[in-house]
Amino acid sequence: QTSEVKIGVIYPFSGASAQIGVDAQRAFETAAEIINGKYDFDLPLARTEGLPGLGGAKIKLVFADHQADPQKGRAEAERLITQEKVVAVIGSYQSAVAVTASQICERYQIPYLSADNSSPSLHRRGLKYYFRAAPHDEMFSQAMFDFFDALKKKGTKIETLALFHEDTIFGTDSSNAQLKLANERGYKIVADIKYRANSPSLSAEVQQLKAANADVLMPSSYTTDGILLVKTMAELGYKPNAIVAQDAGFSEKALYDAVGDKLEGVISRGSFSLDLAAKRPMVGKINDMFKAKSGKDFNDYSSRQFMGLIVMADAINRAKSTDGEKIRDALAATDMPGDQTIMPWKRVKFDESGQNNDADPVLLQYVGGKFVTIFPTQAAVAEASWPMK
Amino acid sequence: MDQAFIQRRRRDLVIAAFLAAIAAAVPLFVKDVYVQNIMVLTLMYAALSQSWNILSGYCGQISLGHALYFGLGAYTTAILFTKFGVLPWFGMIAGGLISAVIAMALGYPCFRLGGHYFVIATIVIAEITLLLFQNWDWAGAALGIDIPVRHDSWLTFQFTRSKLPYFYFALTLACVAWFVTWRLEDSKWGYWWRAVKDNPVAAESLGVDVFNSKMGAAAVSAFLVAIGGSFYAQFVSYIDPESVMGFQFSLLMALPAVLGGIGTLWGPMLGAVILIPLTELTRSYIGGSGRGVDLIVYGGLIIAISLARPQGLVSLFSRKRKPAAQPVREAVAS
Amino acid sequence: MTAETIIQSLASGLLMGLLYGLIAVGLALIFGLMDVVNFAHGEFLMIAMYASFFLFAYFALDPLLSAPLVAAALFVFGAVVYLLVVRFAVRAKANTGMVQIFSTFGLAVLMRGVAQYFFTPDYRSIPHSWLGGKTISIGGIYLPQPQLVGALIAIAAFAGLYFFIHRTDFGRALEATREDAGAVALVGIDKNKVFALGWGLGAALVGLAGAVMSIFFYVFPDVGASFATIAYVTVALGGFGSVFGAFAGGIVVGLVEATTTLILPPSLKTVGIYGVYLLVVFIRPRGLFGSI
Amino acid sequence: MTALLETRNITQRFSGLTANSDVSISVGRGEIVGLIGPNGAGKSTLFNLIAGAFKPTEGTIIFDGEDVTALPAAERCQRGIGRTFQVVKSFESMTVIENVIVGALVRTTNMRDARRKAHEVLAFCGLDARADVLASDLVPSEKRRLEVARGLATEPKLLLLDEVLTGLTPVESQKGVELVRRVRDTGITVLMVEHVMEIVMPLVDRAIVLDLGKVLIEGKPADVVRDPKVISAYLGDRHAVGA
Amino acid sequence: MLSVRDVTTAYQGLVAISNVSIDVEKGEIVCVAGANGAGKSTLLKSIAGAERPRAGSVTFDGNRIDGMAQHLITAKGIAYVPENRRLFPRLSVRDNLRLGSYLYRSEPNREEPLDFVFKLFPRLSERLEQRAETLSGGEQQMLAIGRALMTRPRLLMLDEPSQGIMPKLVDEIFQAVKRIRDAGMTVLIVEQRMAECLEIADRAYILQTGRVLMQGTSAEISGNKDVRRAYLGL
Numbered sequence A: 001q002t003s004e005v006k007i008g009v010i011y012p013f014s015g016a017s018a019q020i021g022v023d024a025q026r027a028f029e030t031a032a033e034i035i036n037g038k039y040d041f042d043l044p045l046a047r048t049e050g051l052p053g054l055g056g057a058k059i060k061l062v063f064a065d066h067q068a069d070p071q072k073g074r075a076e077a078e079r080l081i082t083q084e085k086v087v088a089v090i091g092s093y094q095s096a097v098a099v100t101a102s103q104i105c106e107r108y109q110i111p112y113l114s115a116d117n118s119s120p121s122l123h124r125r126g127l128k129y130y131f132r133a134a135p136h137d138e139m140f141s142q143a144m145f146d147f148f149d150a151l152k153k154k155g156t157k158i159e160t161l162a163l164f165h166e167d168t169i170f171g172t173d174s175s176n177a178q179l180k181l182a183n184e185r186g187y188k189i190v191a192d193i194k195y196r197a198n199s200p201s202l203s204a205e206v207q208q209l210k211a212a213n214a215d216v217l218m219p220s221s222y223t224t225d226g227i228l229l230v231k232t233m234a235e236l237g238y239k240p241n242a243i244v245a246q247d248a249g250f251s252e253k254a255l256y257d258a259v260g261d262k263l264e265g266v267i268s269r270g271s272f273s274l275d276l277a278a279k280r281p282m283v284g285k286i287n288d289m290f291k292a293k294s295g296k297d298f299n300d301y302s303s304r305q306f307m308g309l310i311v312m313a314d315a316i317n318r319a320k321s322t323d324g325e326k327i328r329d330a331l332a333a334t335d336m337p338g339d340q341t342i343m344p345w346k347r348v349k350f351d352e353s354g355q356n357n358d359a360d361p362v363l364l365q366y367v368g369g370k371f372v373t374i375f376p377t378q379a380a381v382a383e384a385s386w387p388m389k
Numbered sequence B: 001m002d003q004a005f006i007q008r009r010r011r012d013l014v015i016a017a018f019l020a021a022i023a024a025a026v027p028l029f030v031k032d033v034y035v036q037n038i039m040v041l042t043l044m045y046a047a048l049s050q051s052w053n054i055l056s057g058y059c060g061q062i063s064l065g066h067a068l069y070f071g072l073g074a075y076t077t078a079i080l081f082t083k084f085g086v087l088p089w090f091g092m093i094a095g096g097l098i099s100a101v102i103a104m105a106l107g108y109p110c111f112r113l114g115g116h117y118f119v120i121a122t123i124v125i126a127e128i129t130l131l132l133f134q135n136w137d138w139a140g141a142a143l144g145i146d147i148p149v150r151h152d153s154w155l156t157f158q159f160t161r162s163k164l165p166y167f168y169f170a171l172t173l174a175c176v177a178w179f180v181t182w183r184l185e186d187s188k189w190g191y192w193w194r195a196v197k198d199n200p201v202a203a204e205s206l207g208v209d210v211f212n213s214k215m216g217a218a219a220v221s222a223f224l225v226a227i228g229g230s231f232y233a234q235f236v237s238y239i240d241p242e243s244v245m246g247f248q249f250s251l252l253m254a255l256p257a258v259l260g261g262i263g264t265l266w267g268p269m270l271g272a273v274i275l276i277p278l279t280e281l282t283r284s285y286i287g288g289s290g291r292g293v294d295l296i297v298y299g300g301l302i303i304a305i306s307l308a309r310p311q312g313l314v315s316l317f318s319r320k321r322k323p324a325a326q327p328v329r330e331a332v333a334s
Numbered sequence C: 001m002t003a004e005t006i007i008q009s010l011a012s013g014l015l016m017g018l019l020y021g022l023i024a025v026g027l028a029l030i031f032g033l034m035d036v037v038n039f040a041h042g043e044f045l046m047i048a049m050y051a052s053f054f055l056f057a058y059f060a061l062d063p064l065l066s067a068p069l070v071a072a073a074l075f076v077f078g079a080v081v082y083l084l085v086v087r088f089a090v091r092a093k094a095n096t097g098m099v100q101i102f103s104t105f106g107l108a109v110l111m112r113g114v115a116q117y118f119f120t121p122d123y124r125s126i127p128h129s130w131l132g133g134k135t136i137s138i139g140g141i142y143l144p145q146p147q148l149v150g151a152l153i154a155i156a157a158f159a160g161l162y163f164f165i166h167r168t169d170f171g172r173a174l175e176a177t178r179e180d181a182g183a184v185a186l187v188g189i190d191k192n193k194v195f196a197l198g199w200g201l202g203a204a205l206v207g208l209a210g211a212v213m214s215i216f217f218y219v220f221p222d223v224g225a226s227f228a229t230i231a232y233v234t235v236a237l238g239g240f241g242s243v244f245g246a247f248a249g250g251i252v253v254g255l256v257e258a259t260t261t262l263i264l265p266p267s268l269k270t271v272g273i274y275g276v277y278l279l280v281v282f283i284r285p286r287g288l289f290g291s292i
Numbered sequence D: 001m002t003a004l005l006e007t008r009n010i011t012q013r014f015s016g017l018t019a020n021s022d023v024s025i026s027v028g029r030g031e032i033v034g035l036i037g038p039n040g041a042g043k044s045t046l047f048n049l050i051a052g053a054f055k056p057t058e059g060t061i062i063f064d065g066e067d068v069t070a071l072p073a074a075e076r077c078q079r080g081i082g083r084t085f086q087v088v089k090s091f092e093s094m095t096v097i098e099n100v101i102v103g104a105l106v107r108t109t110n111m112r113d114a115r116r117k118a119h120e121v122l123a124f125c126g127l128d129a130r131a132d133v134l135a136s137d138l139v140p141s142e143k144r145r146l147e148v149a150r151g152l153a154t155e156p157k158l159l160l161l162d163e164v165l166t167g168l169t170p171v172e173s174q175k176g177v178e179l180v181r182r183v184r185d186t187g188i189t190v191l192m193v194e195h196v197m198e199i200v201m202p203l204v205d206r207a208i209v210l211d212l213g214k215v216l217i218e219g220k221p222a223d224v225v226r227d228p229k230v231i232s233a234y235l236g237d238r239h240a241v242g243a
Numbered sequence E: 001m002l003s004v005r006d007v008t009t010a011y012q013g014l015v016a017i018s019n020v021s022i023d024v025e026k027g028e029i030v031c032v033a034g035a036n037g038a039g040k041s042t043l044l045k046s047i048a049g050a051e052r053p054r055a056g057s058v059t060f061d062g063n064r065i066d067g068m069a070q071h072l073i074t075a076k077g078i079a080y081v082p083e084n085r086r087l088f089p090r091l092s093v094r095d096n097l098r099l100g101s102y103l104y105r106s107e108p109n110r111e112e113p114l115d116f117v118f119k120l121f122p123r124l125s126e127r128l129e130q131r132a133e134t135l136s137g138g139e140q141q142m143l144a145i146g147r148a149l150m151t152r153p154r155l156l157m158l159d160e161p162s163q164g165i166m167p168k169l170v171d172e173i174f175q176a177v178k179r180i181r182d183a184g185m186t187v188l189i190v191e192q193r194m195a196e197c198l199e200i201a202d203r204a205y206i207l208q209t210g211r212v213l214m215q216g217t218s219a220e221i222s223g224n225k226d227v228r229r230a231y232l233g234l
Ligand SMILES: Nc1ncnc2c1ncn2[C@@H]1O[C@H](COP(=O)(O)OP(=O)(O)OP(=O)(O)O)[C@@H](O)[C@H]1O
Pocket: D014, D015, D017, D018, D019, D037, D038, D039, D040, D041, D042, D043, D044, D045, D046, D086, E127, E130, E134, E135, E136, E137, E138, E139, E164
């Protein structure tokens, strides 16, 4: 039997989001190490070497750079499939690239798994070979509004919201979801600011936020703009009551290195929290493995990327085959209990569109230099402090 | 006396036909879809660059905003198809015409500008359009347009796996762009354009309608580039503003021509054949490392080539000066 | 919209404009006065910011202190780039503009690659510096100190460049070389020396900008892209051949950006800047104060 | 029959400087008229105005019975005004023949005809051996001849020659003079600027002297050069006797 | 002072002058004449360093200067006014002239020759702020010569200085050349107007198709029958 199973991994390795790609590379390598080696973790494939279903075959990752360009993502997916003969593809950070890469996979009947793409439209295209184990923006946003509702019940005043989002597919999707939920649940959007990603200046934007002075500021921004946003807010004397961020930059170490002192009490959605290590020690150990490679703790992205490979490998193992269709069927039949992951998820189980609806998002608060889970209550390790300091 | 000239033009035509025939046969031997994909892109960029060359190379109006026409072509086709069910073949023509009209409308104020002012105006106009599309909800805004792929068909110009139809279309487009250039080169337009490029004041004094020359070049150039954009939309089957109107397209259209020889018949082809595979291969085979080595190699090669051959690679093929070009020396004092 | 919002907008716009001016002043020399295209301007800024960052990270030098060092380092870098790359690009017989674009574009890609190779693609920033995060508030109008200092440096840099170009023989030699690089030898000028110095100086000015920027901005290999286009537009808007033009161009860009957001959604604010550029050149084809 | 070209009260000012002031001249069909005068007198400026490079501040220009003052240069060329530039403006990246073809294309869009015409003109100007050389490789005197060839290729009724015969040895000048005569013999009217009296004197039918932007005097060349004002402003003592 | 020995210069393989040797002594005015394309300009270019000779040597004041960078040759005291003038078109007349004294920028009286230039060409002093490109043809020629004089050369090389200059001024220019010589400079001049030129020149060379056809004192040359016919039009 095959001694090696190739899995394609397409990420941005150059250009403005190269940092994500490079961190992702480390996360995938960590997962591959665990799968290929023997580790005493309660994680699928950890305790065995390689994939027992394929006679102990090892996972080999083939990385490709899509430079955030859908056309390149597509070409790379195709190259990985036809030249490198990968049996599955995982990607891709940018949802725009996932659109084309997954389409190519569909054509070649090779499963595509979104480790971290968060655009809700992705799984609604009727593709057979598309899967996403992680939550999408609507699920994330829903968690935020659930949280608001809960706070409101306790008497906290949350009436007005200010949205601040970049003009990309991610920002648009995120704000659309938030707008919809705000309408449904009776929150007033007092500012809906769409800005150009990687702007040289955000002072005009921040002024508008300041003028709106909403109860909650909800940014959907990547690291660069996040840093600039926080710095500009400080410079223009704007101290929001509370910030509830749509992850992205707000779960990146770089942002907290830069402006962490101004962000005490910021809340971000996510699908991962290190405080899970208290309940599941393996989370801490795996995090240490990752940290040794990358110098960083797992964050929302790297943890999802890590899990992406675990889920995929698990399916290949169960499929006992490298045939695309068989792997797809195995993926469709996945049912991984939450405690066998490093995530606070209920479990991994895909609906017919390939989306895992049991990937419960969590809300994390940045307190004393690290993140603690504050929502939902069953996962929370601390009470939210509101307003932020 | 003109025999040499006529022969040279004939020779160009024969060589082109010969190369096209060879190119057409290549897919019969090269089955690897990745390589085929690179060939499709190479031919597409060759066509785009050839078209860009008409306005910027021959007529000297350097545009770094041709992504605008590329994007307009892509969007017109995609919108007409997804929203109105118009077949891409018609969308292509529509996109071409719209682009040509817009090129002329923009030329009206822009062609008064000289040098860098013009270049920056082209960049800025393309960028404004990109931003407008990025914010235009009806056209999909940032989410772009996902062109649903049903089944292989020439009618809808969609093919799920095979690259061959795209290959042959791109080849045709490249041939058309080349032929248009060839045809125009030895026509009133060709001479007018080059005259306008070299010295507009002198051109004017020789009866050249400088403004309309530029307009003509802009229209032809934009039309062909838009066809390329339409093709791209079909080929990738997903478009969003950044990926069809971004500045990088404007550059990628210009670079092959500059590399190969700007304002020459063969330059864009030659440049594309070298540059595009280089771009793709460096990214594919060294880009995955995440260390930026592909950029170092790619950037370094561009510098090296452009400095080694500032007049373009076609100059490697130009014949040695013939002694017939001896200057007149009238020995009067003897 | 309150009066305060408007005043704050204008004040921020002005400061930002001076900052754009500071970023563009090096380009105003190389692109505007020497008429050489530098597509790697943003990448020059990027390495200047990295230089500031690392001087801070390893030697705890505040960006304000390290600014002269960064400028000096960039001076050398600029001169070397001229001598190794640009010198050959400007020598092309025809289409020198495109050859310059092409080779400096290659340089930009190369520099990004090198930065990624050595510095990783991580986003870096200086968390605490003397001015970082400090702000002055006058009657509810906030003026961030880094930008204020940036504005002062910008004014000084422009004044210096103006003096240099208009009051020294070297400035005249620079213009002469631009006009006809082949003819300056007739009056004993070494064109390579003049242009290498010009490039060095232009890069040194970028170095100053980079040092200031590092106080409140982040740096990563692709950071230059955000500023490059605005810098080109600033120089062209002000008009080629005019130092004062670039200065004015920066202010106009900053003010337009700030006021556009009062009317258009912020994601379209650059549309305002670009629109004003088009408007200006359609009326005055040589920009606001351009002479060439 | 009316004059081919007539300028009426032409005035041209450049920020503070009046280069032409109230210039009224006329050139009859088939004439060779010399326009002479000191450096900076406004001769080239007048050429530019006649050819349409820019519009006069005041005054009108009548060509072939039509007021052409408002027409752009290209249309004046179509109407039959051909010109050369004192500071030559060749199309440097094109070959000599291609330079001339551009001119020939005003009269025909048939490339074969244009090419034939261009060859004819080059042969006429003695540049045929250099047809396939890049214009940038020509030496200055050849470039001036190229200017003439280009102008001729537009089949003008009036040809404006601005110092095209400078820098020639006497023998070469002689050939130049013959060339201009032959041009006239093909029915083209010539208005020319030249400082070399050895060329002007035998060649022109009539001389117009500009000084400080104004017409100083006009008449037969032999008369004009004897005029004390012309001598003091333009010729200097030496030519007062000899020429 | 200047000694050109067996210089051969070619353009892209086409030999323009071959084995040309000329000498210019200090304080002389030497004239070089010849038909169009004879190689006169090429000779000056080869001396000035604008073209690199393929063979032969150029010595100035005992130092080899062939192959030297052009600006260094200028700095050695050779000023060259090329046929096409090469002014700085968009700079003012004033700046063009000032650039002439670039080499003396540390000297307080660097603009000393300016008076001389203005006396020679009063027109220039009236046009100081005008861009060089908008000057009339003759004015441009004056500026080119003026700029060269500003470099305070020891050897001045003029390529057809009378071109485009009105007759009255042609004489003045030749007289000025004489004065320039009297002011201590040496002049090498290429001219078509041999008659005028020979009047002031001490010696002359005649080039034909890239070779020295004839050389001698002005008197010898103007006495030669062929020369009178071909170059003096007599
Ligand atoms: N664009 C301009 N701006 C300012 N002054 C100008 C401009 N063009 C020409 N002039 C001036 O107008 C005057 C006339 O110039 P013109 O070129 O017509 O002279 P010309 O008679 O042809 O002289 P020459 O015999 O030297 O060629 C000159 O003094 C010149 O400096």
